[in-house]
Amino acid sequence: MKSTFYREIHLRSRPVGLPVLDNFELLEFPLPAPVDGEVLVRNLYMSVDPYMRGRMREGKSYAAAYEIGRVLYGGAVGQVVESRSEALAEGDLVYSNKGWREYFTAPAGKLTQIFPDVAPLQSFLGVLGMPGLTAYVGFLDLGQPKEGQTVFVSAAAGAVGSLVCQIAKIKGCRVVGSAGSAEKVAWLVEEAGIDAALNYKETADLNDELRRLCPEGIDIYFENVGGEHLEVALKRMNNFGRVVVCGMIAHYNASEPVAGPSNLSLVISKRLSITGFIISDHHDRLANFYTDLGRWMSDGQIKWRETIVEGLENAPQALIGLFSGDNIGKMVVQIGATLSLKPPS
């Protein structure tokens, strides 16, 4: 069952602008053996996320930069294939930050065991994982929605955006989303059940379109994109509105500085707040997140999509594809099939 060698992906060089395949390197290494207290884990799914682009950049960010010549990392779910710890048994499923590789060893205590009763395994990288918590905390804690308010979400069909949209609907808001294809727009309106969606790639004048779709203005803008979306949203915000800045994907690959919105002084006349956040500061909200999301999912109030790419060797292209919107919902890379799940107890 176990191979003798396994593969992992290293950062070969730092990208300038959009990453290219040549920035990555697929390498083979002998399979490590767990020592006492450790387990050997075979990864099943790994996550690719927009934030990873930031870590490919040199220098200080909120997290250490990926190092050249070293393995990349990120969220992954895997299965224990060999255990030298009583904490985890062969077959157990775990969440780790050790993506971008087929196998790894780690102290059992450093891993989070997961139990995929409510949703498929890979959803622990999406709706039940970091992107889900990001949507939950960003929208509810920072957005402070009130029933009847209008919420505008950019990258609305993405892993985070699609959940923000649906939590906003559950909270009684009117929800308008922006996405980059007709398919995404249709999914948002017909499946996710939001009030209106626009395909920004086919919209001649984003301001006119938003004025039409949000006739009572915008109270909360959930920002995943930056650039023109932010400028137009500021223009259409209501007094005392809140801009929750989760991401600015339009800026991540810029090799030149991207000018900020030219109407930023609207924050004064409209008394706006613009607040950025990083989800790793908010792990204290995990229990509430699982409670609420579990209920909403079992009530059928949450729909989600995943875009699954097969094979570790395709992970670099999956990451690159995020920046052209190749994904609907969470983009994950399937690395291996589950060996055998323990029968439900």
Place this chain on the structure above:
Amino acid sequence: MKSTFYREIHLRSRPVGLPVLDNFELLEFPLPAPVDGEVLVRNLYMSVDPYMRGRMREGKSYAAAYEIGRVLYGGAVGQVVESRSEALAEGDLVYSNKGWREYFTAPAGKLTQIFPDVAPLQSFLGVLGMPGLTAYVGFLDLGQPKEGQTVFVSAAAGAVGSLVCQIAKIKGCRVVGSAGSAEKVAWLVEEAGIDAALNYKETADLNDELRRLCPEGIDIYFENVGGEHLEVALKRMNNFGRVVVCGMIAHYNASEPVAGPSNLSLVISKRLSITGFIISDHHDRLANFYTDLGRWMSDGQIKWRETIVEGLENAPQALIGLFSGDNIGKMVVQIGATLSLKPPS
């Protein structure tokens, strides 16, 4: 004592870019007579404030635009010269929003009587008035300072900035200010007692200078200016820092859109908040403001400067001068001398 005619200043035309004298018109009218319940007030001092530039623009802002061919208005202190109300007697001093004119009539109940025991009359337009409350609420409520934090203030020698600086010192912060002349810098450090000040007009590299003056980064940036100041402040902010946006004077006279900061995505990685406010939303804080400020002033903890321009006819130039930093502290226009103050009771 009373004239038969009085003068007031009208908006003749809307400025493009920096206002010019020709945008204003000084006109003479017969003195109005108060009807029952009204008083006739002779203005003594009127305020010129940067926000007035916004009202000279056509279209919706947070307040109605000044109308062409109509009298301008703004904060003023004056003295009752004729009363047909029991609420106010001849000689009483009042605060009103009826600046830009020598005389006016108004229902006595619409005016706020003031008692200049603690500070000169004109300070009700500055440190004890709207600019003072702006500094108090903006810095304390929105800035949420903690002892030992570093505060950076732009337009630090202005009416609002100079008070922010001193409240920040009272709260145990390290305070660095930016101003536009050597005289202002000297006043800030030597009189207002802040930790360091820079003359941005003589600073080759604002980022280098701020790095030097704020070696532990910036926790609160009190924004009065916009433009390069905001971009550099974002660069030097600490994680979880707060940008309180009181004004963006560098943008007010722009006839073309001013590009926003190119590093706005730092709000994510540094978890920053950027919050705008307008003081008229915060009049519920007046009692606290007067209590605290009264104590600080009687303890000698607050220094202030005023720039007094003589004569209503010079009010347009005084307003224009705000945008080239002609003022240290509050810029006021003296319209007339106090007739006779009642002896202190």
